[in-house]
Amino acid sequence: DTGVSQNPRHKITKRGQNVTFRCDPISEHNRLYWYRQTLGQGPEFLTYFQNEAQLEKSRLLSDRFSAERPKGSFSTLEIQRTEQGDSAMYLCASSLAALAGVEQFFGPGTRLTVL
Amino acid sequence: AQTVTQSQPEMSVQEAETVTLSCTYDTSESDYYLFWYKQPPSRQMILVIRQEAYKQQNATENRFSVNFQKAAKSFSLKISDSQLGDAAMYFCAYRSTNDYKLSFGAGTTVTVRA
Numbered sequence: 001d002t003g004v005s006q007n008p009r010h011k012i013t014k015r016g017q018n019v020t021f022r023c024d025p026i027s028e029h030n031r032l033y034w035y036r037q038t039l040g041q042g043p044e045f046l047t048y049f050q051n052e053a054q055l056e057k058s059r060l061l062s063d064r065f066s067a068e069r070p071k072g073s074f075s076t077l078e079i080q081r082t083e084q085g086d087s088a089m090y091l092c093a094s095s096l097a098a099l100a101g102v103e104q105f106f107g108p109g110t111r112l113t114v115l
Numbered sequence: 116a117q118t119v120t121q122s123q124p125e126m127s128v129q130e131a132e133t134v135t136l137s138c139t140y141d142t143s144e145s146d147y148y149l150f151w152y153k154q155p156p157s158r159q160m161i162l163v164i165r166q167e168a169y170k171q172q173n174a175t176e177n178r179f180s181v182n183f184q185k186a187a188k189s190f191s192l193k194i195s196d197s198q199l200g201d202a203a204m205y206f207c208a209y210r211s212t213n214d215y216k217l218s219f220g221a222g223t224t225v226t227v228r229a
Contacts, residue, residue, distance in 0.1 A: 042219030106160040
């Protein structure tokens, strides 16, 4: 399968715990995005990488959130000291930088539930 | 941040009939991209159709077409000959030519009646 993959698909954690999600983009894509989607809403942008460089972070990305893309391939999103308000679907997307108006390809998401 | 508004939380359509989903957006830019994405239940989001703002011709992809009204900042999606597999949440999204992130509307849930 050459699409965007995300692991785990589901994560249940207790408030105050740390969680880490992984995203593997389409192999030749150099741009990678993280979005958060709460129930009944559209995705909201969190952060964006071009290769290994994190170029933009949303104000939604509090200091408890950190994202990395160490070798310009897969990316991780870590949430420290989780809160109930962090419960959401976390979506990863990737695209190829060279094309204007290019489509972002989305992964299946990681659904986080904070108890 | 750009604002994208989808005023119809839910739409229902009879199989083989046509349904139109509305989307309006707010921007001060003259060049940008608009997208409709489909998110089936428990499945990943896929692109349905894309429109470049500098193109006056409305985009069409098989049974899916858009009505792009730039002056009105309106971008509606028409699904013709609706099929059971069209049942999903549909999101309208905006992207500036100077930016990379997508701004999404709240979505419209489409139900197809057999």
